[in-house]
Amino acid sequence: MTTDRSRASGRPTLEEVAVRAGVGRGTVSRVVNGSAQVSPRAKAAVEDAIEELGYVPNRAARTLVTQRTDSVALVIFESGERFFAEPFFGRIVQSISSVLVARNLQMVLMIAQAPEERRRLEGYLTRQHVDGALLLSLHGDDPLPSLLEDRGVATVRVGRPMYAEPGTFVDADNRAGAREAVSYLRSQGRRCIAAITGPLDMAAGIARLDGYRDVVGDGPVAFGDFSQESGEAAMLRLLEQYPEVDAVFAASDTMAAGALRVLRHYGRRVPEDVALIGFDDSVVARHTEPSLTSVDQPIAEMGREMVRLLLAKLDGDDDPGDSEIVLPTRLVIRGSA
Numbered sequence: 001m002t003t004d005r006s007r008a009s010g011r012p013t014l015e016e017v018a019v020r021a022g023v024g025r026g027t028v029s030r031v032v033n034g035s036a037q038v039s040p041r042a043k044a045a046v047e048d049a050i051e052e053l054g055y056v057p058n059r060a061a062r063t064l065v066t067q068r069t070d071s072v073a074l075v076i077f078e079s080g081e082r083f084f085a086e087p088f089f090g091r092i093v094q095s096i097s098s099v100l101v102a103r104n105l106q107m108v109l110m111i112a113q114a115p116e117e118r119r120r121l122e123g124y125l126t127r128q129h130v131d132g133a134l135l136l137s138l139h140g141d142d143p144l145p146s147l148l149e150d151r152g153v154a155t156v157r158v159g160r161p162m163y164a165e166p167g168t169f170v171d172a173d174n175r176a177g178a179r180e181a182v183s184y185l186r187s188q189g190r191r192c193i194a195a196i197t198g199p200l201d202m203a204a205g206i207a208r209l210d211g212y213r214d215v216v217g218d219g220p221v222a223f224g225d226f227s228q229e230s231g232e233a234a235m236l237r238l239l240e241q242y243p244e245v246d247a248v249f250a251a252s253d254t255m256a257a258g259a260l261r262v263l264r265h266y267g268r269r270v271p272e273d274v275a276l277i278g279f280d281d282s283v284v285a286r287h288t289e290p291s292l293t294s295v296d297q298p299i300a301e302m303g304r305e306m307v308r309l310l311l312a313k314l315d316g317d318d319d320p321g322d323s324e325i326v327l328p329t330r331l332v333i334r335g336s337a
Contacts, residue, residue, distance in 0.1 A: 012053040020049035032104070071106045072310065073125055073133040077142070079113045086226065086254060087282035088299060089136070092158070095303025096134060103311065105131075127152050132310045134158075140201045154313035156306045159203045160324070168313070168323040170305045172297035174204050174279075177329030178211025181277045181295050182249050184331060186215060190247035190275055194220035196234040196259060198251035208251040208279060220245060224255045231258025239266060246274055247337070253278035253285045256292050260336070275337040290335030298327050 014032075018025045023042050030038050031046040038046075049055070074096055076083050083089050093109070100107050108130060112121040125133055125148055132154035135145060145167050148155045157169045185193050195212040198205030200223070212219070220242045222234035231250055235258065238245055250256035256278030260270060268274045270290060278285055281296035305325050312322075 012055040014055075017046065017049045017053055017055050020053060021045040069127075069129060069131055070104065071108050071130045072100055072307075073108045073110055073130045075121065075125075075133055075135050076109070076111045077113060077135070077137045077139060078111065080111050082227065083111050085228075086252075087284060088252075088280055091282070091299045092136065092303045095300040096307055099304055099307040103307075122147070125151070125153055131314055132156070134306050134310060137202070139199070154310055156310045156313075158302060158306065160326075162201075162203055162206075168309050170302050170309065170325040170327070171203070172302065172327050172329050174207035174297075174329070175211040175214070177279065177295040177297065177331070178208040178249065178251070179214045180211075180329070180331050181279070181293075182212050182215040184293075184333075185247040185249065185275055185277065185337065188247075188275060188337070192220065192242060192245045193247040193249065194222065194238045194242060194245045196222050196224045196231055196238075196248060196250040196255050198255075199225045205251060212249055224251065226252045226255060228254045228258040228261075231255030232262050233258075235259035235262040239263075239268075248274060248276050250276065250278050253280045253282045253292055253294055256294070256336075257284050257288055260288055260292075271335065271337050277331075277337050281332050285332070285334065288336070293334045293337035294332055295329050296332050297329050301327055 014025055014028050018028045021028065021042070023045060027038060027042050028046050031043050074093065076089060078089075097107050110121055110124070112118050122144070130153060133148055135155060135157040138144070138157055138159065141162055145155050145157060155168065157167060158171065160169050160171050161167055182193060193216050195209060195216070197209045200206055200209070209221070220238060222237045224230035224234045231252075231254065234255065235248065238248065239262070248259055250259055256276055260276060263270055263274055263276070270276050276292065278292045278294040279297075281294040285292035285294040305327070309323070309325070
């Protein structure tokens with residue numbers, strides 16, 4: 001327990017923690033900074049001493065010594081409306097935040113889509129404000145990752161780059177997931193399988209369409225942007241152009257929910273008349289009627305891997321061979337297919 005005498009003597013120091021724990025000052029510093037280069041026994045002793053003394057790291061002093069801000073930017077390149085509407089973002093933000101908190105790092109959430117938001121974002125993302133940046137939902141050939149790396153701001157993105165360019169990323173195997181979903185529809189005897197795509201200026205949108213085409217070839221396709229409204233509009237176009245459609249693969253659960261609403265409106269039974277599969281295995285999939293068969297991507301693991309790669313960069317022990325992480329998906333069968 002922290003005694004009255006230790007409280008009265010002023011704020012506990014790193015040296016006092018070291019004496020209480022019976023270790024060197026450097027060991028305490030490594031524990032406080034979240035380094036893995038500490039034995040479990042020494043780590044436990046330091047943590048006990050910190051709790052007993054009520055030690056709180058002096059962030060301002062530490063920043064001067066380490067040249068770090070202890071802040072990481074999480075940047076979402078979508079509108080605020082899209083961010084709050086799509087379950088994917090909430091799940092990955094929660095995963096990333098929990099890991100950063102455990103490392104005593106502050107997360108700065110930034111949502112930027114409009115040009116003015118983008119200009120402010122680019123002005124803020126410097127080493128004076130953040131140590132690194134996690135980038136979600138990049139569109140097209142965005143130059144921001146290269147710009148940040150040139151500034152010395154470490155970056156990790158969700159999703160592989162659109163083109164063959166250097167960079168660190170974490171992704172789900174979108175193509176294999178889509179291929180498994182459409183193969184399942186084919187195995188169930190569905191003859192006219194259509195696809196509702198995600199945005200084709202994003203690698204995930206392209207990969208999920210490629211997975212569909214691996215099985216179907218040049219089949220019926222309608223274009224969406226991952227939103228429920230685009231799923232509704234795409235499903236309506238498919239029914240108008242291909243009334244014989246008996247199965248649909250939608251590249252997100254929210255678009256699949258929109259498609260389901262249109263199918264119900266036009267009297268098409270799911271799955272009897274039209275089987276339907278989404279992607280993400282989000283909370284949406286479990287609350288439609290019928291519930292959605294969906295491709296599960298390991299979103300929590302993706303968030304943890306992003307932080308792991310970023311911290312390795314910041315600690316200077318990143319492995320160039322470990323800069324591209326692609327995680328497997330799995331098909332979750334429910335009532336819609």
